Amino acid sequence: MKLDSMYQEVILDHYKHPHGRGLREGDAEVHHVNPTCGDEITLRVRLDGSKIADVSYEGQGCSISQASASVLNELLVGRNLDEAMKIQEVFLELMQSKGKVEPDDAMEEVLEDAVAFAGVSKYPARVKCALLSWMAWKDATAQALSEKESA
Amino acid sequence: MKLDSMYQEVILDHYKHPHGRGLREGDAEVHHVNPTCGDEITLRVRLDGSKIADVSYEGQGCSISQASASVLNELLVGRNLDEAMKIQEVFLELMQSKGKVEPDDAMEEVLEDAVAFAGVSKYPARVKCALLSWMAWKDATAQALSEKESA
Amino acid sequence: MTPLHGLLDTEAIRKDFPILDRTVHGGKKIVYLDNAATSQKPRQVLDALNSYYEQSNANVHRGVHVLAEEATALYEGARDKVAAFINAPSRDEVIFTKNASESLNLVANMLGWADEPYRVDRETEIVITEMEHHSNIVPWQLLSQRTGAKLKWFGLTDDGRLDLSDIDQVITEKTKIVSFTLVSNIMGTVNPVDAIVRRAQDVGALVLIDASQAAPHMPLDVQALGADFVAFTGHKMCGPTGIGVLWGRQELLEDLPPFLGGGEMIETVSMQSSTYAPAPHKFEAGTPPIAQAVGLGAAVDYLTAIGMDKIWAHEHAITEYAVKRLLEVPDLRIIGPATAEDRGAAISFVLGDIHPHDVGQVLDEQGIAVRVGHHCARPVCLRYGIPATTRASFYLYSTPAEVDALVEGLEHVRNFFG
Amino acid sequence: MTPLHGLLDTEAIRKDFPILDRTVHGGKKIVYLDNAATSQKPRQVLDALNSYYEQSNANVHRGVHVLAEEATALYEGARDKVAAFINAPSRDEVIFTKNASESLNLVANMLGWADEPYRVDRETEIVITEMEHHSNIVPWQLLSQRTGAKLKWFGLTDDGRLDLSDIDQVITEKTKIVSFTLVSNIMGTVNPVDAIVRRAQDVGALVLIDASQAAPHMPLDVQALGADFVAFTGHKMCGPTGIGVLWGRQELLEDLPPFLGGGEMIETVSMQSSTYAPAPHKFEAGTPPIAQAVGLGAAVDYLTAIGMDKIWAHEHAITEYAVKRLLEVPDLRIIGPATAEDRGAAISFVLGDIHPHDVGQVLDEQGIAVRVGHHCARPVCLRYGIPATTRASFYLYSTPAEVDALVEGLEHVRNFFG
Numbered sequence A, B: 001m002k003l004d005s006m007y008q009e010v011i012l013d014h015y016k017h018p019h020g021r022g023l024r025e026g027d028a029e030v031h032h033v034n035p036t037c038g039d040e041i042t043l044r045v046r047l048d049g050s051k052i053a054d055v056s057y058e059g060q061g062c063s064i065s066q067a068s069a070s071v072l073n074e075l076l077v078g079r080n081l082d083e084a085m086k087i088q089e090v091f092l093e094l095m096q097s098k099g100k101v102e103p104d105d106a107m108e109e110v111l112e113d114a115v116a117f118a119g120v121s122k123y124p125a126r127v128k129c130a131l132l133s134w135m136a137w138k139d140a141t142a143q144a145l146s147e148k149e150s151a
Numbered sequence C, D: 001m002t003p004l005h006g007l008l009d010t011e012a013i014r015k016d017f018p019i020l021d022r023t024v025h026g027g028k029k030i031v032y033l034d035n036a037a038t039s040q041k042p043r044q045v046l047d048a049l050n051s052y053y054e055q056s057n058a059n060v061h062r063g064v065h066v067l068a069e070e071a072t073a074l075y076e077g078a079r080d081k082v083a084a085f086i087n088a089p090s091r092d093e094v095i096f097t098k099n100a101s102e103s104l105n106l107v108a109n110m111l112g113w114a115d116e117p118y119r120v121d122r123e124t125e126i127v128i129t130e131m132e133h134h135s136n137i138v139p140w141q142l143l144s145q146r147t148g149a150k151l152k153w154f155g156l157t158d159d160g161r162l163d164l165s166d167i168d169q170v171i172t173e174k175t176k177i178v179s180f181t182l183v184s185n186i187m188g189t190v191n192p193v194d195a196i197v198r199r200a201q202d203v204g205a206l207v208l209i210d211a212s213q214a215a216p217h218m219p220l221d222v223q224a225l226g227a228d229f230v231a232f233t234g235h236k237m238c239g240p241t242g243i244g245v246l247w248g249r250q251e252l253l254e255d256l257p258p259f260l261g262g263g264e265m266i267e268t269v270s271m272q273s274s275t276y277a278p279a280p281h282k283f284e285a286g287t288p289p290i291a292q293a294v295g296l297g298a299a300v301d302y303l304t305a306i307g308m309d310k311i312w313a314h315e316h317a318i319t320e321y322a323v324k325r326l327l328e329v330p331d332l333r334i335i336g337p338a339t340a341e342d343r344g345a346a347i348s349f350v351l352g353d354i355h356p357h358d359v360g361q362v363l364d365e366q367g368i369a370v371r372v373g374h375h376c377a378r379p380v381c382l383r384y385g386i387p388a389t390t391r392a393s394f395y396l397y398s399t400p401a402e403v404d405a406l407v408e409g410l411e412h413v414r415n416f417f418g
């Protein structure tokens, strides 16, 4: 069944047992909404030098947007910013592929659980759900960095 | 040829040799335009009690609107207002008939030369041309009357 | 299942709608339950569009050639049809816009630029309700920001009705305009027009009724409503996209200033100044949606031939059945009236804590098209403390079998996320 | 007759346009020379409309079901096509409106409500020209009345060109916006964009180009034009009625306030306040003209496949021939450039003292469709001291034989009123 390509076990798992959910201390906070459906996320980033010390979040949304935030937390916390940015780019590329990118081993190594979202990229209306937390994270990180600079 | 039903000899005659054209003294003056084509008329009415002493006019427009003003002058000047209003109503009815009214003798007696416009009523875009001076006349007459009353 | 009363002959009607034969996801016939978002179009409307473009296409009003005369007659003929459909006292009170949103914005802008006694300014108040579509909220927020007028609104009761208990405090001597929806697009609620109109008239406020969800589904009589303006949209009533209607009382349309400026709406133009044509043209700047008006005229003919009272009865029967069946689904909670009384055929619900996006996705996989989200009525979601709803909405071609398909589909959703 | 250079294969092209086979007045094949008012539609565009309505019709943007996804992809795909057609740097700079008039009003209204540095108010000036279409005059008169800004304009030379001799007095440091037409709809004049844009940029004024008569006929490159906004309309370029375009530079669209409020243009709404979606959605309130955008996309595909440079060359050849032949008609005076240089394929003229209405009527009887009147550009008629003109306007399907038919028709007019 085609639906299973979107709702992979991994995704449903993250949805039901989200990682790192809840708001904790951070260097910057952003609030993003998906105007097409009303999904919302509040997300904080805490940096430790160039290392991502924490990504905490709270929000409401569908299984895809919730699972995506959980995967993001699992994947990015503890990483260097450079690495994280690269992961974000690869994820973005996958999500914008309209189902045309078949994740290979290299991609799977970078994205880990996040490759499970490959199936979502076939559903344009849901791509924004999957990207919501990632866009929020990028935004929050930029704010955290610019605050550090100006400090 | 169907055109001939619109451009009757009588109409072309009035167009080429208009009656009563030019602005003379009056009790009220109006300026009407046909927004769909830009035809314009300035028209004055002079009343003598309940008699129409003069209808003078100036304007620019097509053969139909020019001829119609000329016919109006010929038909209404010297009449009582009651009579004139009746003529105006019959003319209006004819013009709005979409070519479906075949003028009979009774109508011809009332409208005289103006029955020649029967053919114009088949052309919705031109009906307004034919009515321009008549609407202006009605408006000017109403103004002249209300000024007399308030005087 | 006991047979329902008042149903239309949907077998015959569905033959008029080519898209209803469409299959999706590997051969599943589409179950289209997204009619509150937009309706499907009968062949009669598509034929009218094609014959306009293939036979009579020309710009309107200004031509002496055959095509221009035919196009003008068709366009103005559509105005006659719409006027008759809503029982307007005069055809000149029917303004064609691009959609209901433009119609609503048009009124808001006219009032902002109007002279007394219509002028909305910082001394005055605007009244709407908490169940409005965003298109009947944001124009008033903008007007309020730009003029300093105060924006007030009626709240909602727990069962999805307008709370009019404080009507005398909400609509006051300061109120210039009361704008509300006749039927809620998210909850289906049919609102009590009389009570609101009476109070508005008592204080001398104008009334604008958003009939976007009413015109497609019930007999609409602008004179009986007693409002000053009525707005609706073509695409929800079997018509094309790109066309809306604003009806307004003649004397108001005469007094109020124009909105958009341009060709068609003028009487005479010089570089220094311009004068405006009488309504409706005064409010129709530029080349109008000609083909779309013609298509809407055909839609109105189509609906009238079936009968708006019969369509309303059909939808009522379907709604009654749908409410009953939906309430059998475990964990399902209807947002809005949970009976078929005084409600239209749009039914919103939440299903346990499964997000509507996920509900809609799994239904889609079965060929069932519903809408999920806040349905451009986010304040209703805020009011009921939910992020979004799933909405099934029915129309003259909807069948009890489609209700059954929805209910089965929801069972599948529950299993999938169970 | 020597064969003309650069003509398209009109025999093939005309097969795409069903209406061109139509006969009027007892069997006369129609000679459609009213293309500046609106163009005819090729079968390809009608097919796109039908297949949209019969296969994919749904409301856009908010659905997770198949039809909603298809409709959204088609609608947004049309935006991509239009963006490519005008060489827009970004698809998000392409706003769909209902017609060019709405596009022009949109800019005027944005500037009226804008903050500094864009705000038009009593300290500032607006510049247009005497050859504008009413749709590019009245919005600025309204803005001027409402804000107190001064409206100024470029006059015309005797041969139908802009008189730019006083450009430094007309466009000054006070000028906030210069809005002018790329091609005159009444005289066909092609205006010198560079000179105006350069001066406007020198004083920091924004530039809006009305490309309604350009987009259908010549390659259009908004980046090469150097303007800030470009407006045009679908129905003149083989597209449906009910759709227009406004292109605007991204940073301006970000900075400027919205115009119409409603569904689709919001980010998040509460009763107290709302935030807006990024452009282009910020400027597209309500259900957009979905099918019409899809139709415009098909029109753009059609024109592109033929080639805009080839269409321009074709029309240039026809115009050259038409100007030459028309000048052979006794008592005929062209209003506007009397050569084919720097002009489009709309040719206005007067014929002795025969009123254009009468000219048009007698031509119509022969199956020849021209437009008569002031063509929504009354100031041009005032400037040249004439009540109205007869205008013949050509397009990609026009043939030299149709020019000949016109000239013969005019002979007939002269005899009739002789």
Ligand SMILES: Cc1ncc(COP(=O)(O)O)c(C=O)c1O
Pocket: C263, C285, C286, C287, C288, D036, D037, D099, D100, D101, D102, D133, D135, D136, D181, D183, D184, D185, D210, D212, D213, D233, D234, D235, D244, D376
């Ligand atoms: C130069 C010009 N500008 C603007 C317009 C207005 O276009 P629309 O009527 O489609 O709004 C037209 C055509 O009518 C035009 O020729």
Ligand SMILES: Cc1ncc(COP(=O)(O)O)c(C=O)c1O
Pocket: C036, C037, C099, C100, C101, C102, C133, C135, C136, C181, C183, C184, C185, C210, C212, C213, C233, C234, C235, C244, C376, D263, D285, D286, D287, D288
């Ligand atoms: C109640 C209501 N009002 C207004 C609108 C706006 O209609 P449109 O999007 O056609 O402008 C809608 C539908 O979207 C609606 O349901």
